[in-house]
Amino acid sequence: MADKKTGIDQALIRDLANILNDTDLTEIEVEQDDVRIRVSRMGTPQPIQAYAPQYMQPAAAAAQPVAAAAAEAAPVINGFILTSPMVGTCYYSPAPGSPAFVEVGQTVKEGQTVLIIEAMKTMNQIPAPRSGKVTAIMVNDSSPVEFGEPLLVIE
Template identity: 40%
Template sequence: MDLRKLKTLIDLVSESNIAELEITENEGKVRIVKSGGVVAQVAPTLMAAPAPAPVALAAGPAPVAAAPAAAVVETGHVVKSPMVGTFYAASTPGAKPLVEVGSQVKEGQALCIIEAMKIMNEIEADVAGTVTKVMVTNGQPVEYGQPLFIIE
């Protein structure tokens, strides 16, 4: 893959809401992951050629507002989204949320619903405890691995 094409892909990822992009072509495989800056990994598919070291490209300085957020440490068990989709706090529109801050939950109890590809998926608590924080709002899109709840 030529450098101009790689640079274009990196620019597209850095300017979009995409967190990760992987493209495989005849001459190689490119994986671009965004986390503050943009990191591109290039791995050739040809076995005869030695694998190049990962290439790190900065997308520019990270926003100043992002630094204090990284310093915040949440206590308790974090329930993360197992998929990409849309977060719903209740099972039907207008209904009471399945859990709220202060709700006692049991292991296996439904916490929310994530809609993915028109399928409603119940997300269950993997620990028992008290919900201390709901980290997303109703109708908000969520990413894979995004924190949804804090349970203590």
């Protein structure tokens, strides 16, 4: 009978962590025989400032002098912008017809589920990284989202 290896293969964990860093992945999992190792990283939430998107103006407005257009700068969004941790489809509620997890103006607590992102047929609850008031929801219900895309703003 073969002896089973006891303990955790730290070299394998280091190799997986290096793969995460080299590829900008947030999670990796390997399974070999009866051992499964999952390494993931969650970046420290950092508040950022973002600007509202600029939209194309009609031709008449485009003819205005550049100085006048610069005076009408996009509003600055203040607060913490929660970004998508993965690629998937964003949902406001746990099921069709159910009330939304949060609405603009609502106060949330850290850890409270604010959205769901479906990725590969798995529903991933997205928690609020901090407590505060939801001041903007920046995605539509049932819309596709990319990794790092702004989802909502918490002040």
